[in-house]
Amino acid sequence: MEQLRTIGRELAMGSQGGWGQSKEFLDLVKSIGEVRSKAEEDRIIARELEHLKRRLADPDVPRRKMKELLLRLVYAEMLGHDASFGHIHAVKMTHDESLPLKRTGYLAVALFLDERHDLVILVVNTIQKDLRSDNYLVVCAALTAACRLIGEEAIPAVLPQVVELLAHPKEAVRKKAVMALHRFYQRSPSSVSHLVSNFRKRLCDNDPGVMGATLCPLYDLILEEPNSYKDLVVSFVNILKQVVERRLPTSYDYHQIPAPFIQIKLLKILAVLGSGDKQASGHMYTVLGDIFRKGDTASNIGNAILYECICCISSIFPNPKMLEAAAETTSKFLKSDSHNLKYMGIDALGRLIKINPDIAEEHQLAVIDCLEDPDDTLKRKTFELLYKMTKSTNVEVIVDRMIEYMINITDHHYKTEIASRCVELAEQFAPSNQWFIQTMNKVFEHAGDLVNIRVAHNLMRLIAEGFGEEDEGADSQLRSSAVDSYLRIVGEPKLPSSFLQIICWVLGEYGTADGKYSASYIIGKLCDVAEAHLTDDTVKAYAISAILKIFAFEIALGRKIDLLPECQTLVDELSASHSTDLQQRAYELQALLGLDKNAVESVMPADASCEDIEVDRNLSFLNSYVQQALENGASPYIPESERSGVISVGSYRSQEQQETSAHTLRFEAYEMPKPSLPLATSQTSMSTPTTDLVPVTEPGYYKEDHQTSKSQPPGDAVSGEFGVKLCLDGVQKKWGRPTYSSSTPSSLASSQQTTNGASHSDGGGSSSQPRESSYGSKRQQGTEVSAEKQRLAASLFGSAAAKADRKAQASRKTAKDSPSTEKVATTNVTAQPVKEQVIPAAPPPDLLDLGDEPVSSNPPSADPFSQLEGLLGPASAAPVLSGTPATSTSKAPDLMSIFSDDVPTGVASGSTDPTLGDVNSTSSHKGATAVASKKGPSLQDALQKDATARQVGVTPTGNNPNLFKDILG
């Protein structure tokens, strides 16, 4: 049947000359359709382009034919060939009187050019004229083209007319005018900022289409400055209400849902306006509740609205009822069989856990399913979720997973991203230094060239400075473990350059520090590195410097050291190197070998990398030299600002900058030249910018003068372009903004290696067939879920369960000396999960109450500053907390826990910092609580939690074992 239809169409097109196209064009399309290889296609298009070039240059071609030639040109360019020779013809066609030809011209111009193109200047004039046309279709075409082609410089030329069109009788024109203004705002916010009142007016337009379009610019404006639009909250809510209640014409319905696209835009706006604003959010709850109630989870578009609703709720001031509804919808998404909905569910979950981290627990298995899904998109989204919910308890599992995934992907862009996320998480939450070093090693080993070099420097500094504490032993232990691991790795082939740099630096600095390895062993290794990377000068430089340091340390210790033969070869080779830097380093090494102990000690002091270098910005060490020069008759230095009479380069440049910022293209006619007097003034003012004689009266003339003198072509080009035919292709840009430099990384060559080559149509995203093992059935057979998955779930989500344990380890700083506690903690966690997934963690009513809790009774945990105040002493800590002094004072110093803490539960009271907690609580409570806060979960804490829990209305039942774990344990 499908084939028959195709044949029918082909017949029709063959016999009747097709759908308004000529035989030539149809032949071209057909032959392109039949080609077997890319090379063949290129040949055909090249021939076609030759042909078009000839025809377009022919002055006798009828205009109707011209239209078709232009379309063929568009076709060729669509296939990726350069048709720039024809662009000027498209521009010419926009001047045509006939509407179809003009539209074709605009279409082609909009496809060929963008706002940075030189030819746009020729279209601006036409657009200006067409915006004034009586035919609204012409105006529409011009507005569409304006959206695409009017760049920052040309906005003033068309702006007044576009603003006038906002009051056009035809709604299509008003709508496009609004969209054009939106585009102008994106290009240059300042040019449209005075028009905000117009947007507000258009919001009340009779036509829903215009109103809907106005939401686009308003959204951008509100995003920029939410506070000036708070008065519109009620209007937006009213509009949304009317839409939901189906007051709009039914033509805006889409799949039986009233104006869904407008709903979504409104929800986006409300999310911004309600963020952190209790009063504004208060207006929204009712309508959001309505949307949830009426929500249609069967259709894609219904889910799109629900998703946007969840986004809105997670952004505005939290309301327990709303959060409950959002969580419910999220779980529906996650339980769905459609991958799309799962993806949205994961995203929604990521938003909700910011408000209430406990929501994640309920969905742990669904999340893990997504993590192990063959679909890469879903997997990446899940990694994003895990990234958001990382805490010190689950960081190891998450980062290990991330690295494992990172190793296997080829997409550079994503690899970079995930590598930097690993680094960030490791830096923030690392439980122990060994783990940190190992993790960083893995990241550098597999993605070393992709991560920021700053990260490498951070790592070196970290190893050098330790963790900023007085415990030298731990620091040196860290260094020797780093040296150990580097000596193991260094022999491996294909290590990234930045990783090798770290290795060399650390080996040079600390390789011999603990006396485990002999100097010659380390030097041998370093020589190997330098030899294995002949082309990388930076690595070689690091290696030779490291060797130099080791020699220096050895000599300083008074040991005798021989230059190994391979080292000698290396030094010889480097002293003959083309790189002067390498030469210098090699000669320095040779010179150092000849020095005695004392000299070496002062040249290369041990552990000098930690010393701060003070930069003498005033160059005071040169004072005597300057003094001497002055005595010898040199003229003194006069700062630029004090110079007068001389044209100073700096001020001239700043003036020039001013000029260019004021200099935009002018579309009105040039003024008549003025007598030469003002010119003289302007010139003097140019040389002495401090005088007040800037010619305010003739700014236009002054500007022009400057402009033409700076760049000759514009004046000529503008005036002459219509008279003489300019061949502008290939001509370098002389004015306007510099040519576009690619904003996207150009080194991407990723191809997804999915084995599934064949694929078949899926009509509606939501109607995919149920998967065999749906989430529901999985839950029922909870016991059958593989043990491995449960373990994973435990290590990822168990954190909330093992809050008590977390306190023991808290941050990297405090946990450094307790790897054993670490292990205990993790095993505790692994013991938890099975129970957890059978019994839902928190019954719904609790969620309600708990959601309310943090706001009302536990503000300190939300405010890091008030916590910091706790450090100052009891006086400042007192007002922050009403009845719970012990908990929050002890919590105050631990800044890390703010990020990892479960704020909304309220019962998750402070993690105690063993070192600082002491000081605080002794001072405030005369040592009564000091004992309690010393180590991990304390009796005091537990009682406190119990009290809070009772306040909130949660009773310690079997339903909620995790919350009260610390009481029981």
Next chain:
Amino acid sequence: MINFVLLISRQGKVRLTKWYSPYTQKERTKIIRELSGLILTRGPKLCNFVEWRGYKVIYRRYASLYFCMCIDADDNELEVLEIIHHFVEILDRYFGSVCELDLIFNFHKAYYILDEILIAGELQESSKKNVARLIAAQACNPHIWLTYLFVFA
């Protein structure tokens, strides 16, 4: 915001491209090559979304044609999926059960329709009726419809 719209056939042939953000011709070719490698190989039951260079590409397959739209990271994927469908429904109404051949031979009409739906990368009109009315006002060749009637009778 939608950065570009791309229609590619299952064989990787480009049927329509509309760029709302500035890209050079070279970048365009590269993007098309990269995305067709990414999208055409995906299985039928996977997500209709692909994360790509910090953007998201939403695609939907109709018969042998893939409709792709590239959006910013904070846009609503499901909404864009429906914008694609909205576009297809309007094409369908205009061409009368649209097929790939219609888009091949009348790609400029598809462009006109797209211009009425999206402007500067944003959805400008969500009412099918309004779009159809405008397109009808602009179309000056009613004979096309007769041809269709003839073919499908």
